Amino acid sequence: MLPVDWYLIVSAILFTIGVIGVLIRRNPLIIFMSIELMLNAVNLSFVTFSHYLDSVDGQMFVFLVLTVAAAEVVVGLAIIVSIFRTRRDIDVDDMNILRG
Amino acid sequence: MTDTQLLVSFFVLAVASVAAAIGVISFRNAVHSALSLILTLLFLALFYLQLGAMFIAVVQILIYAGAIMVLFLFVVTMLASESSDTELPDRIPWQRGVAAVLGLALVGALSYLLFTNTAIAPRTTGANSLSHMVGPQNHSIEAFGLALFHGFAFPFEVTSLLIVVAILGALVFGRKA
Numbered sequence: 001m002l003p004v005d006w007y008l009i010v011s012a013i014l015f016t017i018g019v020i021g022v023l024i025r026r027n028p029l030i031i032f033m034s035i036e037l038m039l040n041a042v043n044l045s046f047v048t049f050s051h052y053l054d055s056v057d058g059q060m061f062v063f064l065v066l067t068v069a070a071a072e073v074v075v076g077l078a079i080i081v082s083i084f085r086t087r088r089d090i091d092v093d094d095m096n097i098l099r100g
Numbered sequence: 101m102t103d104t105q106l107l108v109s110f111f112v113l114a115v116a117s118v119a120a121a122i123g124v125i126s127f128r129n130a131v132h133s134a135l136s137l138i139l140t141l142l143f144l145a146l147f148y149l150q151l152g153a154m155f156i157a158v159v160q161i162l163i164y165a166g167a168i169m170v171l172f173l174f175v176v177t178m179l180a181s182e183s184s185d186t187e188l189p190d191r192i193p194w195q196r197g198v199a200a201v202l203g204l205a206l207v208g209a210l211s212y213l214l215f216t217n218t219a220i221a222p223r224t225t226g227a228n229s230l231s232h233m234v235g236p237q238n239h240s241i242e243a244f245g246l247a248l249f250h251g252f253a254f255p256f257e258v259t260s261l262l263i264v265v266a267i268l269g270a271l272v273f274g275r276k277a
Contacts, residue, residue: 002106002107002110005214006110006114007147007151008214009210009211010114010117010118010147012207012210012211013118013121013207014117014118014121015206015210016203016206016207016210017118017121017124017125017203018121018125019202019203019206020125020199020200020202020203021124021125023195023198023199023203024125024196024199024200027130029130029133029134029175029176029179030124030130030133032172033133033137033172034124034125036137036164036168037121037124037125037137037140040140040141040144040164043144043156043160044144044148047147047148047151047153048151050151050153051151051152051153056243056244056247057247059153059155059156059244060244060247060251060252060255062153062156063156063159063248064252064255064256064259066159066160066163066164067259067262067263068259068262069164069168070163070167070168070263071262071263071265071266072266074171074266074267074269074270075266075269075273077171077172078270078273078274079273080175080179081175081178081179081273081274082273082274084179091191093191093192
């Protein structure tokens with residue numbers, strides 16, 4: 001038997017690693033992966049609370065988050081590919097204007 | 101599973117998933133980061149299995165570790181020839197230290213909230229405290245399906261609209277400009 005807190009601590013650690021990844025990396029693809037990491041950390045919290053409250057609602061939220069994440073990845077990767085088409089460099093610090 | 105097995109598997113999974121997550125943000129090569137992220141997602145699927153969420157665990161492996169990461173790896177390898185493996189020297193050198201300090205502050209604050217129960221205490225008065233135990237438990241897929249197509253039927257249908265919009269967005273961005 002395990003305390004629920006432990007799962008939430010793992011979730012918090014994974015979320016923080018994702019935040020740090022977004023802050024320190026400048027490759028847009030790896031920043032995107034860090035965002036996925038944060039989404040998954042929150043999913044772990046949802047499943048933990050679903051188990052703890054003995055209700056499937058948390059799992060339903062995870063299912064919807066998964067769908068939203070898939071849509072987000074499709075659009076985000078399309079944006080990254082079109083950015084790479086117009087400019088050769090990879091650094092997000094260079095992408096500070098909202099036009100091509 | 102006995103308590104000891106549950107405990108050992110939890111700690112193995114926790115250490116492995118955190119190590120793989122650190123790998124995601126510390127590998128120089130984007131392909132290695134993507135592979136490390138796949139590992140993290142698989143470990144999370146095992147966590148879901150441990151928590152009795154069978155359907156979510158399977159969907160996590162199929163959709164996340166499968167479909168989404170294939171898309172990621174496709175884009176990474178497609179763009180790999182145009183970008184070098186190493187990033188350019190950092191033009192904002194202090195941001196690494198600040199990010200580490202802020203990250204430690206965030207994980208500290210979250211852990212503090214969890215251990216003192218201040219954030220969740222009002223919702224769980226009475227016999228249920230947050231240190232409720234996690235044990236083997238069965239959430240049947242039947243209950244999940246019933247909830248999905250009855251209580252959550254409308255969000256489920258709206259999801260299809262979202263996917264259509266995402267497909268159209270990807271088409272618009274993918275067109276030759």
